[in-house]
Amino acid sequence: MHQVICTVDVVxxxxxxxxxxxxxxxxxxxxxxxxxxxxGGFIHPDEDADIQDAALRVLREKTAIEPPYLEQxxxxxxxxxxxxxxxxxxxxxxxxxxxxxxxxxxxxxKLANVDKPLNLPFDHRTIIDTAVARLRSKSQYSSLPxxxxxxxxxxxxxxxxxxxxxxxxxxxVSFRRKMTEMDMLEPVEGEFAGGAHRPAxxxxxxxxxxxxxxxxxxxx
Amino acid sequence: MHQVICTVDVVxxxxxxxxxxxxxxxxxxxxxxxxxxxxGGFIHPDEDADIQDAALRVLREKTAIEPPYLEQxxxxxxxxxxxxxxxxxxxxxxxxxxxxxxxxxxxxxKLANVDKPLNLPFDHRTIIDTAVARLRSKSQYSSLPxxxxxxxxxxxxxxxxxxxxxxxxxxxVSFRRKMTEMDMLEPVEGEFAGGAHRPAxxxxxxxxxxxxxxxxxxxx
Numbered sequence: 001m002h003q004v005i006c007t008v009d010v011v012x013x014x015x016x017x018x019x020x021x022x023x024x025x026x027x028x029x030x031x032x033x034x035x036x037x038x039x040g041g042f043i044h045p046d047e048d049a050d051i052q053d054a055a056l057r058v059l060r061e062k063t064a065i066e067p068p069y070l071e072q073x074x075x076x077x078x079x080x081x082x083x084x085x086x087x088x089x090x091x092x093x094x095x096x097x098x099x100x101x102x103x104x105x106x107x108x109x110k111l112a113n114v115d116k117p118l119n120l121p122f123d124h125r126t127i128i129d130t131a132v133a134r135l136r137s138k139s140q141y142s143s144l145p146x147x148x149x150x151x152x153x154x155x156x157x158x159x160x161x162x163x164x165x166x167x168x169x170x171x172x173v174s175f176r177r178k179m180t181e182m183d184m185l186e187p188v189e190g191e192f193a194g195g196a197h198r199p200a201x202x203x204x205x206x207x208x209x210x211x212x213x214x215x216x217x218x219x220x
Numbered sequence: 221m222h223q224v225i226c227t228v229d230v231v232x233x234x235x236x237x238x239x240x241x242x243x244x245x246x247x248x249x250x251x252x253x254x255x256x257x258x259x260g261g262f263i264h265p266d267e268d269a270d271i272q273d274a275a276l277r278v279l280r281e282k283t284a285i286e287p288p289y290l291e292q293x294x295x296x297x298x299x300x301x302x303x304x305x306x307x308x309x310x311x312x313x314x315x316x317x318x319x320x321x322x323x324x325x326x327x328x329x330k331l332a333n334v335d336k337p338l339n340l341p342f343d344h345r346t347i348i349d350t351a352v353a354r355l356r357s358k359s360q361y362s363s364l365p366x367x368x369x370x371x372x373x374x375x376x377x378x379x380x381x382x383x384x385x386x387x388x389x390x391x392x393v394s395f396r397r398k399m400t401e402m403d404m405l406e407p408v409e410g411e412f413a414g415g416a417h418r419p420a421x422x423x424x425x426x427x428x429x430x431x432x433x434x435x436x437x438x439x440x
Contacts, residue, residue: 004263006226006308043224043297045306051297075295075310077263077271086265088226090295090308 004077005087008054009040009124011073011131012063012094014101014111015148018164020135021111022128023101024120025062031083032121036110038128039063040089055092064104067094068210069147073131081123089122093131097150139165143184143214146205152188154200155179162220170220184214224297225307228274229260229344231293231351232283232314234321234331235368238384240355241331242348243321244340245282251303252341256330258348259283260309275312284324287314288430289367293351301343309342313351317370359385363404363434366425372408374420375399382440390440404434 012023024036039062041054048054052070059065073091081087101109112118114132118125138144145161146153153161159175179185185203192199232243244256259282261274268274272290279285293311301307321329332338334352338345358364365381366373373381379395399405405423412419 004226004265006224043306043308045224045299048306049298051295051308072294074292075271077310078269079265086263086268088263088271088308088310090297090310 003085005082005085007040007042007082007087007089008051008058009038009089009091009127010055010059010070010094011038011091011128012059012065012067012096012101013114013131013135013148014096014098015161015164016098016111018160020114020132020164022114022131023063023096024110024112024118025108027121035121036112037121038124051090052092055090055094059094062106063101063109064106065094065096065100067096068100069095069144073127073134076123076127089127091127091131093134095135095144095147097148099150136165136167138213141216141219143182143205143209143216146184152191152202152204154193154202156200157193158203166220175220178216178220182214182216184209223305225302225304227260227262227302227307227309228271228278229258229309229311229347230275230279230290230314231258231311231348232279232285232287232316232321233334233351233355233368234316234318235381235384236318236331238380240334240352240384242334242351243283243316244330244332244338245328247341255341256332256338257341258344271310272312275310275314279314282326283321283329284326285314285316285320287316288320289315289364293347293354296343296347309347311347311351313354315355315364315367317368319370356385356387358433361436361439363402363425363429363436366404372411372422372424374413374422376420377413378423386440395440398436398440402434402436404429 014021025039027033027035027037039058041058043054070092073093075088075090077088079086114128145165149158149161159170163170184206186206188202188204191202193202194200234241245259247253247255247257259278261278263274290312293313295310297308299306334348365385369378369381379390383390404426406426408422408424411422413422414420
């Protein structure tokens with residue numbers, strides 16, 4: 001038989017203090033037992049409906065987090081990436097607001113800045129770089145960053161998230177015009193953030209848009 | 221063990237008479253022996269450097285074609301897509317000029333119009349639809365269609381390829397301006413196509429751009 005090892009790995013990304021971070025977990029078994037790595041595992045044919053379902057199960061079991069956004073990133077493969085043998089890893093990336101990770105409170109989950117050197121097993125550094133490149137590229141022309149913003153946010157908060165992902169300052173007027181053009185946000189009735197003198201309206205993604213990306217015509 | 225079947229499948233796309241077609245091959249073994257399907261096969265851990273290498277080997281062995289463009293599409297999975305059991309198929313899509321397929325002359329390769337109903341095994345219809353959607357979407361803002369044009373082509377020929385993929389007529393002047401902006405083509409010295417009175421210059425992709433896509437700022 002043509003035996004290959006088939007696993008799923010998840011790049012769980014969040015913004016903490018405007019820095020993009022990835023969730024790492026100490027591995028509980030060999031190879032690389034005790035080393036921080038991406039959450040991952042084998043497919044369980046008796047319970048997983050497909051690999052996306054396996055990715056969600058791995059996150060639930062290992063981090064207690066249900067991500068608001070999960071997308072297949074790519075599949076990584078070869079004879080050398082896993083010391084156990086020729087392997088295939090189907091990789092998903094998840095976007096999760098920092099508050100959700102904080103509330104889940106899983107003590108084994110550590111957040112690491114993706115722009116810092118990380119000593120990681122397998123090809124996890126390459127996988128993380130691929131996920132970050134995808135996120136940063138898609139942030140320029142879609143609603144993707146909203147999934148890092150939580151259930152409700154002000155427009156200045158959302159602009160700071162876009163800026164953190166794109167690595168550049170955006171003009172406030174044109175940012176707001178783009179958000180209006182995309183028609184993806186709705187005000188949360190009666191909800192305001194900030195001080196008594198200059199309260200800021202809270203917004204959320206329109207319910208019908210929570211499960212699919214909205215694209216920005218011509219980018220930000 | 222968590223046993224799953226892991227295969228690779230390839231969606232080989234070409235344009236014949238301005239219609240987008242997919243290469244199908246009669247399966248030489250069960251399941252679905254004798255039924256037309258996407259070329260595919262198992263990973264050979266002793267000879268494949270990674271899954272992309274496996275995809276190239278499958279194409280070489282089954283169609284005698286080396287595609288000028290090959291990209292990972294997505295990975296499809298689940299308990300029901302293959303009657304042999306829970307399976308994972310890593311899928312690539314390839315773009316090949318019609319002339320290359322014609323010259324390879326493999327008698328088992330049949331081209332089928334992707335926009336017509338096809339009676340296909342596994343989830344191959346879904347896989348083809350996913351590949352076609354990716355190609356059509358990327359055609360709007362990249363050099364991707366050039367890989368269907370062959371080694372040398374006139375600008376009117378290239379425009380017809382873009383139009384066939386995008387499903388709409390393009391303005392000749394703005395198409396040529398976009399091609400100039402992208403700076404990806406070079407004239408083939410002394411090579412012209414067409415009649416003696418109005419010969420058209422032949423172009424090719426610049427050598428340094430043959431292995432990577434060029435993106436069109438703001439799309440076509």
